[in-house]
Amino acid sequence: MSGISLQSVSKRYPGGVLAVDGVDIDIESGEFVTLVGPSGCGKTTTLRTIAGFETPTDGSIRIDGEDVTDAPPYERDTGMVFQDFALFPHMTIRENIAYGMEAAGEYTDEEIDARVAEMLELVELPGIGDRTPDQLSGGQQQRIALARALAPRPKALLLDEPLASLDKQLREQMQVELRRIQQEIGITTVFVTHNQEEALTMSDRLAVMNDGQFEQVGPPEAVYDDPDTRFVADFLGTANIFDGTVLAIDDGYATVDCGDVTIRAQNADGIDSGSAVSVVVRPERFRFETASADGGRQRPDAANVFEGEITFKRHLGSSVEFRLETDDGQELVVVRRSGLNERAPGDRVTVTVGADDCRIVET
Ligand SMILES: Nc1ncnc2c1ncn2[C@@H]1O[C@H](COP(=O)(O)OP(=O)(O)OP(=O)(O)O)[C@@H](O)[C@H]1O
Ligand SMILES: [Mg+2]
Known part of the structure; x- marks a missing residue:
């Protein structure tokens, strides 16, 4: 298993949109990292540069220590699940799961059969290999999409809103299931969602994205309890936010004039009297x-x-x-x-x- 490292990665699309603007992260081997942020902030583009479907305009990408910035997708050993998780409709479930291994041309039929059976066990759907996708429920199809991505033993799993089309109850069930499978095989995972609750409950760390940049990266509790910016506080969970001006600083605390109220608050290091700040109270x-x-x-x-x-x-x-x-x-x-x-x-x-x-x- 292997980590993923992004260094100053930017992506400007032809036509001028700067979709990703200098992001840095070192994802450890086996870690589950979520990219979360509003629509259009650059989550999918970031994921696609890791998978190799987009080439960054600037910066570099390493997977398992190897520079893959200019490598095509098939040389990167990543497994990807897309939002619509499109299974191949005319293939059986078995053929769907075997697809990546067949395409690689490096495996014997016995190896492929054994791996397909193992994947069906992993997603807890043994015995449905002969069905076609239209004979499965939405949640079952989602698990098969995951099994298909994992079958060729990728170094990393890349998931772009894989649960978005499921209803709330099934979605919550699949959140737990996905995390169980990820932990069971210990695969490095980058998960994209614009659902803040999903980001907070599933991840080892999350990166909150805004306008092509990572506003804050950290474990869910830390980002929730100690947001760095007004945007992060507002985007993740509910926040009481008071905008004001610092009146005085003492001992790392600030007295902030917020119009109708004056609030005493922490985290005042490096802040000067007279600065415009926001105060967040969960x-x-x-x-x-x-x-x-x-x-x-x-x-x-x-x-x-x-x-x-x-x-x-x-x-x-x-x-x-x-x-x-x-x-x-x-x-x-x-x-x-x-x-x-x-x-x-x-x-x-x-x-x-x-x-x-x-x-x-x-x-
Ligand atoms: N192929 C493309 N050509 C030009 N601009 C693009 C292309 N794909 C995405 N963009 C633009 O890049 C920005 C980031 O898009 P991206 O798809 O990465 O956002 P996202 O965070 O995944 O959003 P969503 O939550 O809606 O899926 C947007 O402004 C989008 O319009
Ligand atoms: Mg997207």
């Missing part, structure tokens, strides 16, 4: 205050306090989401664990959040 970071017996607040030292009224409440399963309108006219999203929350729309509430849970990001 909804789970707020806490409701309950008045203590003497009428005072439970957390009198909390750096940031908001008073307001609940306008909306919905259950998300194990948690509950509240929308609040503060007395300053801010709309806040607050998420708390179910069962702890008797509060309802119309209730007046106080929420607090510590400075460590408010993060300054690039605007």
